[in-house]
Amino acid sequence: MNLISIRDLDKKEIEKILDLSEEMAAGKIKRKYDKILATLFFEPSTRTRLSFQAAALRLGMSYLDFSPETSSLKKGETFTDTIKVISGYADVLVIRHPKEGTARLAGDAIEKPVINGGDGGNQHPTQTLIDLFTIRKTKGKISNLNVSLLGDLKHARTMQSLVYALAMFGAKITLISPKGLELDPTLIKEVEEKFDAKIKTKSELSFNDADVLYVCRIQEERFADPYEAKRIKEQFMLKSEHLKNTKKDLVILSPLPKINEISHEIDANNKAKYFEQAHYGVPVRMAIIDYLLGRQTRN
C-alpha cells in the first residue's frame, strides 16, 4: 500500500491514521521495525525530510538519504530506473519531486510502499494528515468547524489535499486570497459535488466566526512586479489587529516556513499553534509509516 494522494483515502482510513498518530504522540506504541526508510528529495525540503527521518529513528528504523545532485540522474538515468534500484536498498520510500504525478509513477513501478512527500503543486498528503491531526487535537473535532484559509491558495503545495480533506470531514471553508492566487475552481467544484461542501470566498481579513485560521505563504516570485508583490504581502500579512474580535479558542495554523505572512508578535499569542503543529509532524509520520508497514505484513 502507498500514500500518494488524499483522494485515495476515505474518512475511515484517515481516522485510523489520526488515532494511530494519537497513540504515537502519547508514546503508547512500542512497536519497533528492523527496516530502512529512504528519503528521496528531488527538491529542497527541511521539515518534511527531517521529520520523516526522525519518525524512522523513533520507530527503531534506519534511514537512507538520497540527494539528486550527486546521483546518476545527472548522467541521464531515468527517474523510474533510479527508483527501481533504490527500492532494493530500502523498505519504505518517501519521495518529493517538483513534477506532478511522480510519487504515483514510483508507486506503480515498485512493490515497496511509497509515501508522497509532495509532488509539484498537486498533493502533499502527509502535511494534510498533520494539519487534520492538529485541528482534531486542538479543537476536538473537524466537522462543522469554520476554517479560514488565507494566502496564496493557488500555488501552496498543501492546499489541494487540505481542502479536499476538510470538505470530506464536513468543515465549513472560507477562502481569502489575493487576486490571481485563488484556489483552483475545479477543486472547489469537485468537493462541492462529492461532499456537498460549503465553500465561501471573501476578500477582507476578518476572522470573527473562524475556529481555525490556516495561513499559507505568498511567494514574491509569483508576481512579475516586485512593488506589487510587496504591496500584496503587506496587505495579506496577519497582524494582531486582525485577531481582536476573533473567538477565544481560535487556532492559527501554518505549514511553515513563514517569512512575512504572520507578524512576529503573534508567535506569543496562545492562539498560535503552528509550532505545535510542526512538532506533530513526527508522531503523524510515525503513524503513517507504521500504518503502511503494518498493512504490508498483514496482507
Next chain:
Amino acid sequence: MLNVEAIENGTVIDHIRAGKGKKVLEMLGINENNAGRVALVMNVPSKRLNKKDIVKIEGAFVNEEQTNLVALISPKSTINIIKNGKVIEKREVEIPNALKNVGNCPNPNCITNTEHAEKIFEKEESKFRCHYCERCFAAEELVG
C-alpha cells in the same frame, strides 16, 4: 449526394461530427497501409446533425474499445459492422471510463511529459482525470 460504393466487408462509421472524420481515422490507426479501400466523405447533409462525415473502412472490423474512442471526438456517431454486404451489428458509441495511451497530458508539469509512462486518464463526471498529476481535462483537450 456524392456516392461511395457500398462495402462488402468492413466498418462504416456514420454520423461523425462534420470535420472530425479524418481525426476518427487517425485515432483508429487507419491509414494508407490498410489492406482494403478507405473512404472519407465530408460535409454530407444530415437531418440529425445538419452536416456530418462518414467513414468506410474495407476489410477492418472496429472493436468495442476502438468504437468508444470515437465517442471522444464525436459522441453521436454510429458504427455499422458489415459482413457479406449486410449490416450484422449496429453500435452506438459510448464515452469510455478510462483512456490508456490515447492522448498526452496537457499539464506541462505532469511527470508523464518528461518520463516514459503510460498515459492513463479516468473518467470523472464529464471530464477525465490524469492518473498521475490528478488534473481534470475535457475529452477534446486530450485528443484534440
